[in-house]
Amino acid sequence: MQDLKREFERRQAIFVDQTAKRARENNYWEPVVITREEIDAEVERLATLPIPADGRRQSLIVHPSARNGSPGLAPGIQVMLQVLLPGESTAPMRHNATEVNFCIRGSGKTTIAGRTIGFKQYDVWNHPSYATYSHSNDGNEIQVRLTYSNIALLQHMEIYVPDYMPPLAVESKEDAPQHVVDPKRTNPYGMFPIGNDGGLLMPYETLINPTAVKSNPLHFPWTQVKLELDKLEALGSDYIGRRLYMMYNPVTGRTNGITPNFFATMTIRPPKIIDRPHRHVSAAINYYFSGSGYSMVAGNRYEWKAGDLMLSAPGWAVHNHASYDDYVYELTIQDQPLNIYMESLLWQETLKEAPALLGTESGFTTNRDKAVA
Numbered sequence: 537m538q539d540l541k542r543e544f545e546r547r548q549a550i551f552v553d554q555t556a557k558r559a560r561e562n563n564y565w566e567p568v569v570i571t572r573e574e575i576d577a578e579v580e581r582l583a584t585l586p587i588p589a590d591g592r593r594q595s596l597i598v599h600p601s602a603r604n605g606s607p608g609l610a611p612g613i614q615v616m617l618q619v620l621l622p623g624e625s626t627a628p629m630r631h632n633a634t635e636v637n638f639c640i641r642g643s644g645k646t647t648i649a650g651r652t653i654g655f656k657q658y659d660v661w662n663h664p665s666y667a668t669y670s671h672s673n674d675g676n677e678i679q680v681r682l683t684y685s686n687i688a689l690l691q692h693m694e695i696y697v698p699d700y701m702p703p704l705a706v707e708s709k710e711d712a713p714q715h716v717v718d719p720k721r722t723n724p725y726g727m728f729p730i731g732n733d734g735g736l737l738m739p740y741e742t743l744i745n746p747t748a749v750k751s752n753p754l755h756f757p758w759t760q761v762k763l764e765l766d767k768l769e770a771l772g773s774d775y776i777g778r779r780l781y782m783m784y785n786p787v788t789g790r791t792n793g794i795t796p797n798f799f800a801t802m803t804i805r806p807p808k809i810i811d812r813p814h815r816h817v818s819a820a821i822n823y824y825f826s827g828s829g830y831s832m833v834a835g836n837r838y839e840w841k842a843g844d845l846m847l848s849a850p851g852w853a854v855h856n857h858a859s860y861d862d863y864v865y866e867l868t869i870q871d872q873p874l875n876i877y878m879e880s881l882l883w884q885e886t887l888k889e890a891p892a893l894l895g896t897e898s899g900f901t902t903n904r905d906k907a908v909a
Contacts, residue, residue, distance in 0.1 A: 572843025608688030610819035625672035642679035658758035777902035793873030805864035820849035827864030
């Protein structure tokens, strides 16, 4: 319990005069491509290390503009490369971050919240916050995973809390209702209206006992996702949308995520498909695992191929993507749900239309109803 007492330096806040001043310009992070060769070399290096006590051979993939103390590949997205050799496993842990895990090589099992998820290459699964988990490699090949989390954001806020000696996990029931009402926890103190605008006053007893929402780990097997994704190729060449499916976690509600911070989409790009330029304040990180192509970001061209990882859309930079002669498959992680909840998600689907604040006003439409399917 050493953290119950801390020595603080006595400091004093200052006033910074902003009279007649405007907000500073955003510091846009440059797109970066981490090549397959660079990833493979780091995997090989990690694999040659002696197994650590906790079993975690891992490296952060960090943008050169990342802030000290909160290393991310985007300001709010941390990406970790993790390696397990056959027969190895990691020690259990938990933290107040949410994760998206993506297996890019090999196979294995994750035990989380008492549930065991068997995964294969290109499977995706989420980790709810503060759920005890561990990974194991019960296969014959090296296991490589990319783990996306909101740790960088929590570290920037100085509130990241990891627990390396967690209690035993309790099995999570997938079919449990999303909203659990416990009569023993029903608050006898109600809220009541104030003013004429619909606002309410909430008592402290309700404030510290919010409605509990069950958050479960969800597994999206690639073999099943691919079957549905491949059907989108049939959309005609005049289709103006993007051929993708988002892996949706119902607990995120209207914010459309796999976790409260991130969405995770799988995209198919048939040969010679060029997206329309668009932009959004949410950052996007793409992992390409088939095919090749290029991205245009704020007038700059970036080439990529299967096995490359890319910060492809720094916030509010105009961008679009194109495929070459092969089919492209990619996983995209984007912090859209967080921005929807914060009422900050400006999105411009086409530069011919005005930006919209998605989640608070009507968004955009495609011509899918007229496309060939």
